[in-house]
Amino acid sequence: MTYSWGKPDKRLIKNGKVMCPFCLKHEAEIHKTLGVLKCKECKKKSKDYRKEHPEIFNPTRREWVPDRIKEDRVKNFKGAIQPYREGKINREFVEAYPDRVEAMIKEGAVTREEVKKSKYQLRDLKGWYKRNQTQ
Numbered sequence: 251m252t253y254s255w256g257k258p259d260k261r262l263i264k265n266g267k268v269m270c271p272f273c274l275k276h277e278a279e280i281h282k283t284l285g286v287l288k289c290k291e292c293k294k295k296s297k298d299y300r301k302e303h304p305e306i307f308n309p310t311r312r313e314w315v316p317d318r319i320k321e322d323r324v325k326n327f328k329g330a331i332q333p334y335r336e337g338k339i340n341r342e343f344v345e346a347y348p349d350r351v352e353a354m355i356k357e358g359a360v361t362r363e364e365v366k367k368s369k370y371q372l373r374d375l376k377g378w379y380k381r382n383q384t385q
């Protein structure tokens with residue numbers, strides 16, 4: 251299969267299929283020009299992107315993370331970068347995944363203006379300074 255919009259993220263490919271970047275459970279919908287979109291299930295569940303990801307937009311629901319996982323996160327900092335913190339898109343994410351951000355803009359999940367104004371919000375995370383050398 252050829253992709254006119256560039257190859258999808260390697261992590262999304264399972265058994266030769268491109269998986270939904272939101273749930274990783276179902277096959278993603280492939281748009282001719284936009285590339286990888288969320289699967290039908292995810293679309294059905296909610297049309298409201300923010301409602302769909304309360305863990306991203308609800309800062310009061312902080313997760314507890316064991317040390318072992320924290321170390322993994324340092325090693326895989328880039329791969330663990332979340333798109334949002336407290337409702338604002340992270341500049342770290344914008345820099346790490348320009349293609350995905352572009353698709354999110356097209357999908358209406360975020361505006362170009364928000365992306366332009368994005369700030370580094372993950373500086374307090376261990377491994378931040380080496381984020382560009384990680385996966």
Ligand SMILES: [Zn+2]
Nearest residue numbers: 270273289292
């Ligand atoms: Zn999905």
